[in-house]
Amino acid sequence: MKLKLRQLQDGRHQFDISLSEPASDLLDFSPVRGSLTVLKSGVTLHVTGCLDYTARQHCSLCLKSYEAQGQAEIDLFFRPQTREDLTGGRELELKPDELDMVLYLGQEIDLWPELREALLLSLPVKPVCRQDCRGLCAQCGKPMVEDTCGCARKETDPRWEKLLKLKKEK
Ligand SMILES: [Zn+2]
Ligand SMILES: [Zn+2]
Helix, strand or coil, rough: CCEHHHHHHEEEEEEEEECCCCCCCHHCCCCCCCCCEEECCCCEEEEEEEEEEEEEECCCCCCEEEEEEEEEEEEEEECCCHHHHCCCHHHHHHHHHHEEEECCCEEECCCCCHHHHHHHHHCCCCCCCCCCCEEEECCCCCCCCCCCCCCCHHHHHHHHHHHHHHHHCC
């Protein structure tokens, strides 16, 4: 989604987002739906909204790939990049409310990289395919679904394990 600044008048603009095909910029997210409000005031823009998405995830426990529903809040500020920004040193002087600023060059703002970032940030740090995922079997490494491997049944009480080990060492 590209905003052409010259064609965009000052004020509030509403954009509906509806991507059913995986967009090249949003690889693992499809579909993505929602609406964005762009508030333009001169050269600065404030983009807010909410996006609902389906993402390809890998379970952190059983490593299975699955589809997860998610929602990302969008709240981005854009302002043009100035010469001071390029020469550096300015970063330290950024006002606290400027920390989340996205700097742009030229007359066009490509929103996708920023939106993708917001979607990525909204993903869970430790995704799980389902609440009761039991992960992988510690012994054979297979996903612990129902009774696929017999290892679980052979498991010994951890309190006995130490004793058994001692016995073996003797
Ligand atoms: Zn899982
Ligand atoms: Zn097993």
